Amino acid sequence: MTANAPILAIDIGGTKLAAAVVDEQGGVMSRGEIPTPSSAVADTLIELAKTVLGNERPRTIGLASAGPLDMVAGTVSPVNIPSWRDFPLCDTVAEAFPGAETVLVGDAVAAAVGEHWRGAGAGAEAMLGIVVSTGVGGGLVLRGRAYPGPTGNAGHFGHMPTDLEPVLCACGMTGCVEALGSGPSMVRWAAQFGWRGASAKELADDARAGDSVARAAFDRAADALACGIVGAAALVDLDVVVIGGGVAAAGPVLLDPLRAHLKRRASLGFVQRVKALPGTLGRDAGLIGAARCALEI
Protein backbone atom coordinates (compact mmCIF):
# COMPACT_ATOMS: atom_id res chain seq x y z
CA MET A 1 0.00 0.00 0.00
CA THR A 2 2.99 2.33 -0.34
CA ALA A 3 3.12 4.73 -3.26
CA ASN A 4 5.36 2.25 -5.02
CA ALA A 5 3.16 -0.77 -4.51
CA PRO A 6 2.25 -2.34 -7.83
CA ILE A 7 -0.91 -2.18 -9.89
CA LEU A 8 -2.65 -5.50 -10.41
CA ALA A 9 -4.34 -5.73 -13.80
CA ILE A 10 -6.89 -8.38 -14.65
CA ASP A 11 -8.48 -9.10 -18.03
CA ILE A 12 -11.47 -11.45 -18.11
CA GLY A 13 -12.73 -12.96 -21.34
CA GLY A 14 -14.79 -15.95 -22.36
CA THR A 15 -11.68 -17.72 -23.67
CA LYS A 16 -8.97 -16.71 -21.22
CA LEU A 17 -8.29 -15.06 -17.90
CA ALA A 18 -5.16 -12.93 -17.72
CA ALA A 19 -3.47 -11.10 -14.86
CA ALA A 20 -0.37 -8.94 -14.67
CA VAL A 21 1.59 -6.67 -12.40
CA VAL A 22 2.00 -3.35 -14.19
CA ASP A 23 4.18 -0.42 -13.18
CA GLU A 24 3.24 3.25 -13.31
CA GLN A 25 4.78 3.65 -16.74
CA GLY A 26 2.66 0.83 -18.19
CA GLY A 27 5.44 -1.73 -18.17
CA VAL A 28 4.29 -5.33 -17.64
CA MET A 29 6.43 -6.73 -14.82
CA SER A 30 4.93 -10.21 -14.58
CA ARG A 31 2.04 -11.83 -16.34
CA GLY A 32 -0.03 -15.01 -16.32
CA GLU A 33 -2.83 -16.44 -18.40
CA ILE A 34 -5.14 -19.42 -18.16
CA PRO A 35 -8.11 -20.72 -20.21
CA THR A 36 -11.40 -19.61 -18.69
CA PRO A 37 -12.69 -22.62 -16.72
CA SER A 38 -16.33 -23.67 -16.92
CA SER A 39 -16.72 -23.54 -13.13
CA ALA A 40 -15.02 -21.92 -10.13
CA VAL A 41 -14.06 -18.99 -12.32
CA ALA A 42 -13.55 -16.63 -9.38
CA ASP A 43 -11.30 -19.00 -7.45
CA THR A 44 -9.21 -19.63 -10.56
CA LEU A 45 -8.93 -15.90 -11.18
CA ILE A 46 -7.83 -15.04 -7.62
CA GLU A 47 -5.28 -17.84 -7.65
CA LEU A 48 -3.87 -16.61 -10.97
CA ALA A 49 -3.64 -13.06 -9.58
CA LYS A 50 -1.84 -14.24 -6.42
CA THR A 51 0.64 -16.23 -8.49
CA VAL A 52 1.41 -13.20 -10.63
CA LEU A 53 1.78 -10.95 -7.58
CA GLY A 54 4.16 -13.27 -5.72
CA ASN A 55 5.02 -11.52 -2.45
CA GLU A 56 3.68 -8.14 -3.50
CA ARG A 57 0.47 -6.57 -2.30
CA PRO A 58 -1.41 -4.48 -4.85
CA ARG A 59 -2.21 -0.84 -4.13
CA THR A 60 -4.90 -0.69 -6.77
CA ILE A 61 -6.56 -3.20 -9.09
CA GLY A 62 -7.75 -2.55 -12.63
CA LEU A 63 -10.38 -5.01 -13.81
CA ALA A 64 -11.22 -5.36 -17.51
CA SER A 65 -14.11 -7.68 -18.27
CA ALA A 66 -16.14 -8.87 -21.22
CA GLY A 67 -19.63 -7.41 -21.00
CA PRO A 68 -22.31 -6.67 -20.26
CA LEU A 69 -21.25 -5.10 -17.01
CA ASP A 70 -22.55 -2.62 -14.50
CA MET A 71 -19.81 -0.22 -13.50
CA VAL A 72 -21.81 1.33 -10.68
CA ALA A 73 -22.73 -1.97 -9.02
CA GLY A 74 -19.35 -3.50 -9.88
CA THR A 75 -20.99 -6.57 -11.38
CA VAL A 76 -20.38 -8.43 -14.64
CA SER A 77 -22.37 -10.90 -16.77
CA PRO A 78 -19.99 -11.92 -19.57
CA VAL A 79 -21.94 -13.55 -22.42
CA ASN A 80 -19.42 -16.41 -22.63
CA ILE A 81 -19.14 -17.05 -18.86
CA PRO A 82 -22.63 -18.40 -18.14
CA SER A 83 -21.92 -19.04 -14.45
CA TRP A 84 -21.41 -15.30 -13.90
CA ARG A 85 -24.65 -13.34 -14.02
CA ASP A 86 -24.56 -10.02 -12.14
CA PHE A 87 -21.46 -11.48 -10.56
CA PRO A 88 -20.01 -9.10 -7.91
CA LEU A 89 -16.54 -8.96 -9.42
CA CYS A 90 -15.33 -5.82 -7.63
CA ASP A 91 -16.41 -7.05 -4.19
CA THR A 92 -14.97 -10.52 -4.79
CA VAL A 93 -11.59 -9.17 -5.84
CA ALA A 94 -11.53 -6.51 -3.09
CA GLU A 95 -12.15 -9.22 -0.50
CA ALA A 96 -9.20 -11.24 -1.77
CA PHE A 97 -6.89 -8.22 -1.66
CA PRO A 98 -7.93 -6.13 1.35
CA GLY A 99 -6.98 -2.48 1.23
CA ALA A 100 -6.67 -2.28 -2.56
CA GLU A 101 -9.04 -0.12 -4.58
CA THR A 102 -10.74 -1.74 -7.57
CA VAL A 103 -11.74 -0.14 -10.88
CA LEU A 104 -13.93 -1.98 -13.40
CA VAL A 105 -14.09 -1.24 -17.13
CA GLY A 106 -15.21 -3.11 -20.25
CA ASP A 107 -12.52 -5.15 -21.98
CA ALA A 108 -12.69 -3.17 -25.22
CA VAL A 109 -12.45 0.13 -23.33
CA ALA A 110 -9.41 -1.23 -21.49
CA ALA A 111 -7.79 -2.33 -24.76
CA ALA A 112 -8.36 1.13 -26.25
CA VAL A 113 -6.90 2.82 -23.18
CA GLY A 114 -3.89 0.48 -23.29
CA GLU A 115 -3.17 1.30 -26.94
CA HIS A 116 -3.57 4.98 -26.11
CA TRP A 117 -1.21 4.87 -23.14
CA ARG A 118 1.58 2.71 -24.48
CA GLY A 119 0.66 1.69 -28.02
CA ALA A 120 -0.40 2.93 -31.44
CA GLY A 121 -2.76 5.63 -30.15
CA ALA A 122 -0.24 7.48 -27.99
CA GLY A 123 -0.83 11.23 -27.98
CA ALA A 124 -4.29 11.13 -29.57
CA GLU A 125 -6.93 13.36 -28.06
CA ALA A 126 -9.83 11.35 -29.55
CA MET A 127 -9.27 7.68 -30.33
CA LEU A 128 -11.43 4.69 -31.13
CA GLY A 129 -9.90 1.31 -30.40
CA ILE A 130 -11.60 -1.56 -32.21
CA VAL A 131 -11.15 -5.28 -31.76
CA VAL A 132 -12.00 -7.43 -34.79
CA SER A 133 -12.32 -11.02 -33.74
CA THR A 134 -15.23 -13.42 -33.10
CA GLY A 135 -17.19 -10.22 -32.57
CA VAL A 136 -16.36 -6.59 -33.22
CA GLY A 137 -15.81 -4.55 -30.07
CA GLY A 138 -14.65 -1.03 -29.40
CA GLY A 139 -13.67 1.51 -26.80
CA LEU A 140 -13.29 5.28 -26.84
CA VAL A 141 -10.63 7.60 -25.50
CA LEU A 142 -11.93 11.19 -25.53
CA ARG A 143 -10.11 14.28 -24.23
CA GLY A 144 -7.19 11.90 -23.80
CA ARG A 145 -8.85 9.57 -21.28
CA ALA A 146 -11.21 6.60 -21.13
CA TYR A 147 -14.79 7.44 -22.05
CA PRO A 148 -16.97 4.62 -20.70
CA GLY A 149 -20.23 6.60 -20.96
CA PRO A 150 -22.98 6.90 -18.35
CA THR A 151 -23.67 3.14 -18.19
CA GLY A 152 -20.16 1.95 -19.06
CA ASN A 153 -21.27 0.78 -22.51
CA ALA A 154 -19.79 3.48 -24.74
CA GLY A 155 -17.70 2.25 -27.64
CA HIS A 156 -20.06 -0.46 -28.88
CA PHE A 157 -18.73 0.18 -32.37
CA GLY A 158 -19.77 -3.31 -33.54
CA HIS A 159 -23.42 -2.42 -33.11
CA MET A 160 -23.50 0.73 -35.14
CA PRO A 161 -25.91 0.06 -38.02
CA THR A 162 -24.64 -0.03 -41.60
CA ASP A 163 -27.64 -1.20 -43.63
CA LEU A 164 -25.18 -2.50 -46.23
CA GLU A 165 -26.75 -5.98 -46.12
CA PRO A 166 -29.60 -7.34 -44.00
CA VAL A 167 -27.37 -9.87 -42.24
CA LEU A 168 -28.64 -10.93 -38.81
CA CYS A 169 -26.42 -9.83 -35.91
CA ALA A 170 -25.90 -11.59 -32.57
CA CYS A 171 -27.62 -8.59 -30.94
CA GLY A 172 -30.88 -9.32 -32.77
CA MET A 173 -30.64 -6.47 -35.28
CA THR A 174 -29.53 -6.73 -38.89
CA GLY A 175 -26.70 -4.99 -40.67
CA CYS A 176 -24.57 -4.04 -37.64
CA VAL A 177 -20.86 -3.50 -38.27
CA GLU A 178 -20.25 -6.76 -36.37
CA ALA A 179 -22.77 -8.69 -38.50
CA LEU A 180 -20.62 -7.98 -41.56
CA GLY A 181 -17.20 -7.28 -40.09
CA SER A 182 -16.52 -10.15 -37.70
CA GLY A 183 -14.36 -13.19 -38.47
CA PRO A 184 -17.25 -15.69 -38.48
CA SER A 185 -19.26 -13.39 -40.78
CA MET A 186 -16.38 -13.30 -43.27
CA VAL A 187 -16.07 -17.08 -43.14
CA ARG A 188 -19.81 -17.63 -43.67
CA TRP A 189 -19.90 -15.20 -46.59
CA ALA A 190 -16.88 -16.81 -48.27
CA ALA A 191 -18.41 -20.30 -47.84
CA GLN A 192 -21.45 -19.14 -49.81
CA PHE A 193 -19.14 -18.45 -52.73
CA GLY A 194 -17.41 -21.80 -52.64
CA TRP A 195 -14.48 -21.10 -50.29
CA ARG A 196 -13.64 -24.28 -48.37
CA GLY A 197 -12.10 -23.43 -45.06
CA ALA A 198 -13.16 -23.14 -41.46
CA SER A 199 -11.50 -20.18 -39.76
CA ALA A 200 -10.80 -16.51 -40.28
CA LYS A 201 -7.11 -17.34 -39.97
CA GLU A 202 -7.30 -19.73 -42.94
CA LEU A 203 -9.30 -17.11 -44.82
CA ALA A 204 -6.54 -14.56 -44.16
CA ASP A 205 -3.89 -17.02 -45.36
CA ASP A 206 -5.87 -17.62 -48.56
CA ALA A 207 -6.46 -13.91 -49.10
CA ARG A 208 -2.72 -13.34 -48.70
CA ALA A 209 -2.10 -16.09 -51.30
CA GLY A 210 -4.41 -14.28 -53.74
CA ASP A 211 -7.64 -16.29 -53.47
CA SER A 212 -10.28 -14.00 -54.98
CA VAL A 213 -13.20 -15.08 -52.77
CA ALA A 214 -11.09 -14.71 -49.63
CA ARG A 215 -9.95 -11.26 -50.74
CA ALA A 216 -13.54 -10.25 -51.48
CA ALA A 217 -14.60 -11.46 -48.02
CA PHE A 218 -12.02 -9.16 -46.39
CA ASP A 219 -13.05 -6.32 -48.69
CA ARG A 220 -16.70 -6.67 -47.69
CA ALA A 221 -15.84 -6.74 -43.98
CA ALA A 222 -13.48 -3.81 -44.39
CA ASP A 223 -16.25 -1.75 -45.97
CA ALA A 224 -18.56 -2.40 -43.02
CA LEU A 225 -15.78 -1.40 -40.61
CA ALA A 226 -15.08 1.73 -42.69
CA CYS A 227 -18.77 2.65 -42.62
CA GLY A 228 -18.74 2.51 -38.82
CA ILE A 229 -15.44 4.37 -38.53
CA VAL A 230 -16.64 7.22 -40.76
CA GLY A 231 -19.78 7.53 -38.64
CA ALA A 232 -17.74 7.51 -35.44
CA ALA A 233 -15.30 10.08 -36.82
CA ALA A 234 -18.14 12.38 -37.89
CA LEU A 235 -19.65 12.12 -34.43
CA VAL A 236 -16.68 12.40 -32.08
CA ASP A 237 -14.00 13.97 -34.30
CA LEU A 238 -11.50 11.11 -34.09
CA ASP A 239 -7.76 11.53 -34.49
CA VAL A 240 -6.95 7.84 -34.72
CA VAL A 241 -8.56 4.41 -34.99
CA VAL A 242 -6.44 1.59 -33.59
CA ILE A 243 -7.33 -1.86 -34.85
CA GLY A 244 -6.57 -4.99 -32.87
CA GLY A 245 -7.95 -8.48 -32.35
CA GLY A 246 -7.42 -11.85 -33.95
CA VAL A 247 -8.81 -10.97 -37.38
CA ALA A 248 -6.93 -7.67 -37.44
CA ALA A 249 -3.74 -9.70 -36.90
CA ALA A 250 -4.19 -10.69 -40.55
CA GLY A 251 -2.48 -7.36 -41.27
CA PRO A 252 -2.55 -5.78 -44.73
CA VAL A 253 -5.25 -8.12 -46.11
CA LEU A 254 -7.63 -6.30 -43.77
CA LEU A 255 -5.90 -2.92 -43.36
CA ASP A 256 -5.35 -2.20 -47.05
CA PRO A 257 -9.01 -2.50 -48.11
CA LEU A 258 -10.06 -0.78 -44.87
CA ARG A 259 -7.92 2.26 -45.69
CA ALA A 260 -9.22 2.25 -49.28
CA HIS A 261 -12.84 2.23 -48.12
CA LEU A 262 -12.13 4.93 -45.54
CA LYS A 263 -10.64 7.10 -48.25
CA ARG A 264 -13.64 6.53 -50.50
CA ARG A 265 -16.19 7.18 -47.75
CA ALA A 266 -14.64 10.18 -45.97
CA SER A 267 -15.68 13.48 -47.51
CA LEU A 268 -15.38 16.05 -44.72
CA GLY A 269 -11.86 17.28 -44.01
CA PHE A 270 -11.85 16.38 -40.32
CA VAL A 271 -13.02 12.85 -41.19
CA GLN A 272 -10.36 12.44 -43.89
CA ARG A 273 -7.65 13.16 -41.31
CA VAL A 274 -8.42 10.01 -39.28
CA LYS A 275 -5.53 7.55 -39.24
CA ALA A 276 -6.24 3.80 -39.15
CA LEU A 277 -3.37 2.06 -37.37
CA PRO A 278 -2.78 -1.53 -36.27
CA GLY A 279 -2.48 -2.02 -32.53
CA THR A 280 1.00 -2.64 -31.19
CA LEU A 281 0.32 -4.23 -27.79
CA GLY A 282 -1.41 -7.42 -28.92
CA ARG A 283 -2.97 -9.40 -26.10
CA ASP A 284 -1.48 -7.13 -23.43
CA ALA A 285 -3.55 -4.09 -24.48
CA GLY A 286 -6.40 -4.93 -22.10
CA LEU A 287 -4.10 -5.54 -19.12
CA ILE A 288 -2.13 -2.35 -19.68
CA GLY A 289 -5.35 -0.37 -20.18
CA ALA A 290 -6.93 -1.84 -17.05
CA ALA A 291 -3.87 -0.70 -15.11
CA ARG A 292 -4.14 2.79 -16.58
CA CYS A 293 -7.82 3.02 -15.68
CA ALA A 294 -6.92 2.04 -12.11
CA LEU A 295 -4.36 4.85 -11.99
CA GLU A 296 -6.79 7.46 -13.32
CA ILE A 297 -9.31 7.04 -10.54
Next chain:
Amino acid sequence: MTANAPILAIDIGGTKLAAAVVDEQGGVMSRGEIPTPSSAVADTLIELAKTVLGNERPRTIGLASAGPLDMVAGTVSPVNIPSWRDFPLCDTVAEAFPGAETVLVGDAVAAAVGEHWRGAGAGAEAMLGIVVSTGVGGGLVLRGRAYPGPTGNAGHFGHMPTDLEPVLCACGMTGCVEALGSGPSMVRWAAQFGWRGASAKELADDARAGDSVARAAFDRAADALACGIVGAAALVDLDVVVIGGGVAAAGPVLLDPLRAHLKRRASLGFVQRVKALPGTLGRDAGLIGAARCALEI
Protein backbone atom coordinates in the same frame (compact mmCIF):
# COMPACT_ATOMS: atom_id res chain seq x y z
CA MET B 1 -16.10 43.52 -15.88
CA THR B 2 -17.45 42.87 -12.39
CA ALA B 3 -18.50 39.36 -11.43
CA ASN B 4 -22.05 40.36 -12.18
CA ALA B 5 -21.36 41.80 -15.62
CA PRO B 6 -23.49 40.10 -18.24
CA ILE B 7 -22.68 37.43 -20.76
CA LEU B 8 -23.06 38.45 -24.39
CA ALA B 9 -24.23 35.59 -26.58
CA ILE B 10 -24.03 35.68 -30.37
CA ASP B 11 -25.43 33.14 -32.84
CA ILE B 12 -24.33 33.44 -36.46
CA GLY B 13 -26.15 31.62 -39.24
CA GLY B 14 -26.50 31.97 -42.97
CA THR B 15 -30.07 33.22 -42.56
CA LYS B 16 -29.94 35.31 -39.39
CA LEU B 17 -27.64 36.92 -36.88
CA ALA B 18 -28.84 36.89 -33.28
CA ALA B 19 -27.44 38.40 -30.09
CA ALA B 20 -28.60 38.35 -26.50
CA VAL B 21 -27.62 39.28 -22.98
CA VAL B 22 -27.84 36.13 -20.88
CA ASP B 23 -27.56 35.87 -17.11
CA GLU B 24 -25.69 33.20 -15.17
CA GLN B 25 -28.80 31.06 -14.83
CA GLY B 26 -29.36 30.98 -18.59
CA GLY B 27 -32.14 33.58 -18.58
CA VAL B 28 -32.33 35.71 -21.74
CA MET B 29 -32.46 39.34 -20.55
CA SER B 30 -32.55 41.08 -23.91
CA ARG B 31 -32.35 39.79 -27.42
CA GLY B 32 -32.11 40.99 -31.02
CA GLU B 33 -32.11 39.35 -34.43
CA ILE B 34 -31.50 40.51 -37.98
CA PRO B 35 -31.32 38.77 -41.37
CA THR B 36 -27.73 38.00 -42.33
CA PRO B 37 -26.69 40.76 -44.76
CA SER B 38 -24.78 39.98 -47.93
CA SER B 39 -22.01 42.44 -47.06
CA ALA B 40 -20.63 44.21 -43.98
CA VAL B 41 -21.60 41.20 -41.89
CA ALA B 42 -19.16 42.02 -39.09
CA ASP B 43 -20.27 45.66 -38.75
CA THR B 44 -23.91 44.58 -38.68
CA LEU B 45 -23.14 41.98 -36.04
CA ILE B 46 -21.25 44.36 -33.75
CA GLU B 47 -24.00 46.97 -34.07
CA LEU B 48 -26.63 44.37 -33.18
CA ALA B 49 -24.60 43.29 -30.15
CA LYS B 50 -24.17 46.89 -28.94
CA THR B 51 -27.91 47.51 -29.30
CA VAL B 52 -28.70 44.43 -27.25
CA LEU B 53 -26.16 45.36 -24.57
CA GLY B 54 -27.37 48.93 -24.12
CA ASN B 55 -25.17 50.51 -21.46
CA GLU B 56 -23.76 47.24 -20.21
CA ARG B 57 -20.25 45.97 -20.87
CA PRO B 58 -19.90 42.23 -21.32
CA ARG B 59 -17.58 40.23 -19.09
CA THR B 60 -17.43 37.31 -21.46
CA ILE B 61 -18.75 36.60 -24.96
CA GLY B 62 -20.02 33.27 -26.25
CA LEU B 63 -19.93 32.97 -30.03
CA ALA B 64 -21.88 30.27 -31.85
CA SER B 65 -21.30 30.10 -35.58
CA ALA B 66 -22.28 28.01 -38.54
CA GLY B 67 -19.27 26.02 -39.71
CA PRO B 68 -16.74 25.14 -40.76
CA LEU B 69 -14.77 26.86 -38.07
CA ASP B 70 -11.35 26.67 -36.47
CA MET B 71 -11.67 26.89 -32.70
CA VAL B 72 -7.93 27.21 -32.16
CA ALA B 73 -7.45 30.09 -34.60
CA GLY B 74 -10.82 31.61 -33.71
CA THR B 75 -11.82 31.83 -37.37
CA VAL B 76 -15.02 30.88 -39.19
CA SER B 77 -15.97 30.14 -42.83
CA PRO B 78 -19.76 29.63 -42.76
CA VAL B 79 -20.89 27.91 -45.96
CA ASN B 80 -23.74 30.40 -46.41
CA ILE B 81 -21.74 33.56 -45.62
CA PRO B 82 -19.43 33.63 -48.66
CA SER B 83 -17.74 36.89 -47.62
CA TRP B 84 -16.35 35.18 -44.51
CA ARG B 85 -13.56 32.74 -45.28
CA ASP B 86 -11.20 32.10 -42.36
CA PHE B 87 -12.76 35.23 -40.92
CA PRO B 88 -11.14 36.18 -37.57
CA LEU B 89 -14.39 36.27 -35.62
CA CYS B 90 -12.91 36.07 -32.11
CA ASP B 91 -10.39 38.86 -32.75
CA THR B 92 -13.01 41.07 -34.41
CA VAL B 93 -15.45 40.73 -31.55
CA ALA B 94 -12.76 41.07 -28.89
CA GLU B 95 -11.63 44.33 -30.49
CA ALA B 96 -15.15 45.72 -30.34
CA PHE B 97 -15.51 44.79 -26.66
CA PRO B 98 -12.12 45.28 -25.05
CA GLY B 99 -11.51 43.30 -21.88
CA ALA B 100 -14.10 40.62 -22.58
CA GLU B 101 -13.07 37.03 -23.16
CA THR B 102 -14.45 35.28 -26.23
CA VAL B 103 -15.34 31.61 -26.66
CA LEU B 104 -16.18 30.16 -30.07
CA VAL B 105 -18.23 26.98 -30.70
CA GLY B 106 -20.17 25.53 -33.60
CA ASP B 107 -23.84 26.52 -33.76
CA ALA B 108 -25.12 22.96 -33.38
CA VAL B 109 -22.85 22.38 -30.37
CA ALA B 110 -24.18 25.60 -28.84
CA ALA B 111 -27.79 24.54 -29.47
CA ALA B 112 -27.12 21.18 -27.81
CA VAL B 113 -25.49 22.84 -24.81
CA GLY B 114 -28.42 25.26 -24.53
CA GLU B 115 -30.97 22.45 -24.50
CA HIS B 116 -28.83 20.65 -21.92
CA TRP B 117 -28.52 23.67 -19.65
CA ARG B 118 -32.02 25.03 -19.73
CA GLY B 119 -34.11 22.82 -22.02
CA ALA B 120 -35.16 19.26 -22.79
CA GLY B 121 -31.78 17.68 -22.07
CA ALA B 122 -31.37 19.00 -18.53
CA GLY B 123 -29.63 16.51 -16.25
CA ALA B 124 -28.38 14.21 -19.01
CA GLU B 125 -24.83 12.99 -18.73
CA ALA B 126 -24.59 12.09 -22.45
CA MET B 127 -26.79 13.97 -24.90
CA LEU B 128 -26.95 14.44 -28.65
CA GLY B 129 -28.72 17.57 -29.84
CA ILE B 130 -29.79 17.42 -33.47
CA VAL B 131 -31.14 20.17 -35.68
CA VAL B 132 -33.31 19.03 -38.59
CA SER B 133 -33.73 21.84 -41.06
CA THR B 134 -32.21 22.69 -44.48
CA GLY B 135 -29.41 20.43 -43.33
CA VAL B 136 -29.09 18.05 -40.41
CA GLY B 137 -26.67 19.23 -37.72
CA GLY B 138 -25.73 18.00 -34.31
CA GLY B 139 -23.80 18.65 -31.15
CA LEU B 140 -22.69 16.47 -28.25
CA VAL B 141 -22.76 16.97 -24.51
CA LEU B 142 -20.61 14.29 -22.82
CA ARG B 143 -19.87 13.98 -19.10
CA GLY B 144 -22.39 16.78 -18.76
CA ARG B 145 -20.49 19.38 -20.79
CA ALA B 146 -19.91 20.46 -24.40
CA TYR B 147 -17.80 18.00 -26.38
CA PRO B 148 -16.47 19.89 -29.42
CA GLY B 149 -13.74 17.35 -30.21
CA PRO B 150 -10.10 18.01 -31.07
CA THR B 151 -10.89 20.15 -34.13
CA GLY B 152 -14.23 21.52 -32.92
CA ASN B 153 -16.15 19.40 -35.43
CA ALA B 154 -17.63 16.72 -33.18
CA GLY B 155 -21.36 16.16 -33.48
CA HIS B 156 -21.56 16.07 -37.29
CA PHE B 157 -24.48 13.69 -36.94
CA GLY B 158 -25.81 14.60 -40.39
CA HIS B 159 -22.78 13.06 -42.04
CA MET B 160 -22.90 9.68 -40.40
CA PRO B 161 -23.40 7.17 -43.24
CA THR B 162 -26.62 5.15 -43.46
CA ASP B 163 -26.34 3.36 -46.80
CA LEU B 164 -30.14 3.18 -46.85
CA GLU B 165 -30.28 4.82 -50.29
CA PRO B 166 -27.49 6.11 -52.53
CA VAL B 167 -28.75 9.71 -52.38
CA LEU B 168 -26.05 12.31 -53.01
CA CYS B 169 -25.27 14.49 -49.99
CA ALA B 170 -24.07 18.12 -49.97
CA CYS B 171 -20.78 16.84 -48.52
CA GLY B 172 -20.05 14.80 -51.66
CA MET B 173 -20.80 11.38 -50.16
CA THR B 174 -23.98 9.38 -50.64
CA GLY B 175 -26.42 8.09 -48.05
CA CYS B 176 -25.53 10.42 -45.17
CA VAL B 177 -28.23 10.99 -42.55
CA GLU B 178 -28.59 14.53 -43.94
CA ALA B 179 -28.97 13.29 -47.52
CA LEU B 180 -32.14 11.48 -46.47
CA GLY B 181 -33.24 13.30 -43.33
CA SER B 182 -33.17 17.00 -44.27
CA GLY B 183 -36.21 19.06 -45.23
CA PRO B 184 -35.17 19.54 -48.89
CA SER B 185 -34.50 15.79 -49.20
CA MET B 186 -38.01 15.00 -47.95
CA VAL B 187 -39.50 17.50 -50.39
CA ARG B 188 -37.52 16.11 -53.34
CA TRP B 189 -38.49 12.54 -52.48
CA ALA B 190 -42.20 13.41 -52.14
CA ALA B 191 -42.14 15.27 -55.46
CA GLN B 192 -40.97 12.07 -57.17
CA PHE B 193 -44.15 10.42 -55.98
CA GLY B 194 -46.48 13.12 -57.19
CA TRP B 195 -46.66 15.42 -54.16
CA ARG B 196 -47.14 19.01 -55.33
CA GLY B 197 -45.71 21.40 -52.82
CA ALA B 198 -42.54 23.41 -52.33
CA SER B 199 -41.48 23.43 -48.69
CA ALA B 200 -40.96 21.09 -45.76
CA LYS B 201 -43.52 23.13 -43.88
CA GLU B 202 -46.20 22.40 -46.50
CA LEU B 203 -45.13 18.78 -46.46
CA ALA B 204 -45.62 18.68 -42.69
CA ASP B 205 -49.07 20.26 -43.03
CA ASP B 206 -50.04 17.65 -45.63
CA ALA B 207 -48.65 14.81 -43.52
CA ARG B 208 -50.67 16.08 -40.58
CA ALA B 209 -53.76 16.12 -42.84
CA GLY B 210 -53.15 12.46 -43.72
CA ASP B 211 -51.56 12.71 -47.19
CA SER B 212 -49.94 9.31 -47.71
CA VAL B 213 -46.96 10.50 -49.74
CA ALA B 214 -46.20 13.25 -47.24
CA ARG B 215 -46.43 10.78 -44.38
CA ALA B 216 -44.13 8.36 -46.20
CA ALA B 217 -41.63 11.16 -46.79
CA PHE B 218 -41.46 11.84 -43.05
CA ASP B 219 -41.23 8.13 -42.33
CA ARG B 220 -38.27 7.73 -44.69
CA ALA B 221 -36.47 10.72 -43.15
CA ALA B 222 -37.25 9.49 -39.65
CA ASP B 223 -35.68 6.12 -40.44
CA ALA B 224 -32.46 7.78 -41.59
CA LEU B 225 -32.39 9.88 -38.41
CA ALA B 226 -33.08 6.76 -36.31
CA CYS B 227 -30.24 4.92 -38.04
CA GLY B 228 -27.84 7.71 -37.08
CA ILE B 229 -29.19 7.97 -33.54
CA VAL B 230 -28.80 4.23 -32.91
CA GLY B 231 -25.22 4.41 -34.16
CA ALA B 232 -24.51 7.42 -31.96
CA ALA B 233 -26.11 5.75 -28.93
CA ALA B 234 -24.08 2.57 -29.44
CA LEU B 235 -20.92 4.64 -29.66
CA VAL B 236 -21.26 7.21 -26.88
CA ASP B 237 -23.93 5.65 -24.63
CA LEU B 238 -26.51 8.43 -24.98
CA ASP B 239 -29.12 9.23 -22.35
CA VAL B 240 -31.14 11.61 -24.49
CA VAL B 241 -31.48 12.91 -28.04
CA VAL B 242 -33.02 16.38 -28.26
CA ILE B 243 -34.48 17.27 -31.64
CA GLY B 244 -34.82 20.84 -32.81
CA GLY B 245 -34.83 22.86 -36.02
CA GLY B 246 -37.46 23.95 -38.51
CA VAL B 247 -38.40 20.49 -39.75
CA ALA B 248 -38.51 19.11 -36.21
CA ALA B 249 -41.02 21.86 -35.40
CA ALA B 250 -43.46 19.72 -37.41
CA GLY B 251 -43.87 17.80 -34.15
CA PRO B 252 -45.49 14.36 -34.04
CA VAL B 253 -45.43 13.83 -37.84
CA LEU B 254 -41.65 13.54 -37.45
CA LEU B 255 -41.33 12.42 -33.82
CA ASP B 256 -43.83 9.54 -33.97
CA PRO B 257 -42.18 7.66 -36.86
CA LEU B 258 -38.77 8.53 -35.41
CA ARG B 259 -39.62 6.87 -32.11
CA ALA B 260 -41.08 3.86 -33.94
CA HIS B 261 -37.92 3.39 -36.00
CA LEU B 262 -35.74 3.85 -32.91
CA LYS B 263 -37.71 1.14 -31.15
CA ARG B 264 -37.38 -1.20 -34.14
CA ARG B 265 -33.66 -0.55 -34.58
CA ALA B 266 -32.45 -0.54 -30.96
CA SER B 267 -31.56 -4.01 -29.72
CA LEU B 268 -29.03 -3.50 -26.94
CA GLY B 269 -30.49 -2.47 -23.58
CA PHE B 270 -28.42 0.69 -23.19
CA VAL B 271 -29.47 1.80 -26.69
CA GLN B 272 -33.14 1.11 -26.00
CA ARG B 273 -33.03 3.45 -23.00
CA VAL B 274 -32.33 6.53 -25.19
CA LYS B 275 -35.13 9.08 -25.03
CA ALA B 276 -35.96 11.17 -28.11
CA LEU B 277 -37.35 14.53 -26.98
CA PRO B 278 -38.31 17.70 -28.82
CA GLY B 279 -36.26 20.76 -27.94
CA THR B 280 -37.96 23.33 -25.75
CA LEU B 281 -35.86 26.45 -26.37
CA GLY B 282 -36.61 26.96 -30.07
CA ARG B 283 -34.45 29.59 -31.70
CA ASP B 284 -32.88 30.65 -28.39
CA ALA B 285 -31.08 27.31 -27.88
CA GLY B 286 -27.93 28.50 -29.67
CA LEU B 287 -27.76 31.79 -27.77
CA ILE B 288 -28.28 30.16 -24.39
CA GLY B 289 -25.74 27.47 -25.24
CA ALA B 290 -23.18 30.01 -26.44
CA ALA B 291 -23.55 31.80 -23.09
CA ARG B 292 -23.05 28.55 -21.23
CA CYS B 293 -19.93 27.71 -23.21
CA ALA B 294 -18.57 31.16 -22.33
CA LEU B 295 -19.18 30.46 -18.64
CA GLU B 296 -17.47 27.07 -18.77
CA ILE B 297 -14.14 28.40 -19.95
